[in-house]
Amino acid sequence: MAILKIARMGHPILRTRASEVADPSAPEVARLVDAMVETMEDADGTGLAAPQVHMPWRIVIYKVDDERIEDESGGVPLTVMINPLVEPVGDDTSLGFEACLSVPGMAGAVRRHNNVQVTYQTIEDKKISFDARGFHARVIQHECDHLDGILYPSRIEDMTQFGFVEELSRGQMPIKEGADGD
Numbered sequence: 001m002a003i004l005k006i007a008r009m010g011h012p013i014l015r016t017r018a019s020e021v022a023d024p025s026a027p028e029v030a031r032l033v034d035a036m037v038e039t040m041e042d043a044d045g046t047g048l049a050a051p052q053v054h055m056p057w058r059i060v061i062y063k064v065d066d067e068r069i070e071d072e073s074g075g076v077p078l079t080v081m082i083n084p085l086v087e088p089v090g091d092d093t094s095l096g097f098e099a100c101l102s103v104p105g106m107a108g109a110v111r112r113h114n115n116v117q118v119t120y121q122t123i124e125d126k127k128i129s130f131d132a133r134g135f136h137a138r139v140i141q142h143e144c145d146h147l148d149g150i151l152y153p154s155r156i157e158d159m160t161q162f163g164f165v166e167e168l169s170r171g172q173m174p175i176k177e178g179a180d181g182d
Ligand code: NI
Pocket: 099, 100, 101, 102, 142, 143, 146, 180, 182
């Protein structure tokens, strides 16, 4: 186990589509996930995707603490998703501030689907499907974007809603630790 180096915006691996994991139960997947958990906790992040630690595989992890939830959707225990597929449920969207461990010190307002359905494999290679909403759905969309080489700044519609957290917090912007803290 080790704390891994996190790639920052500009590194080509963050713009690359990650590959499917052929065998989610392989020992090297478990080792990578352990190191990702350690890295995410060390960085005080909400989520982390494998490309952020220079591994081009379709793996994301996240954990949502109760105090990060401003709506009624509640906290979520540590979740490890291999080969996740995200489908919007309905057309409702909302704006919310996000931050990312690969874009340190910054935050921006991003529009996301309010409700999504996710299907993924566990590290025991079991298939799981569930619906997520609110902040939980936002975290999943942010993390799974990393697997397609997309960082949240490219989804910002109004660039006045993007900046350094310390500067944004001087104004009226309701900065919350974003999807991801990653
Ligand atoms: Ni991120």
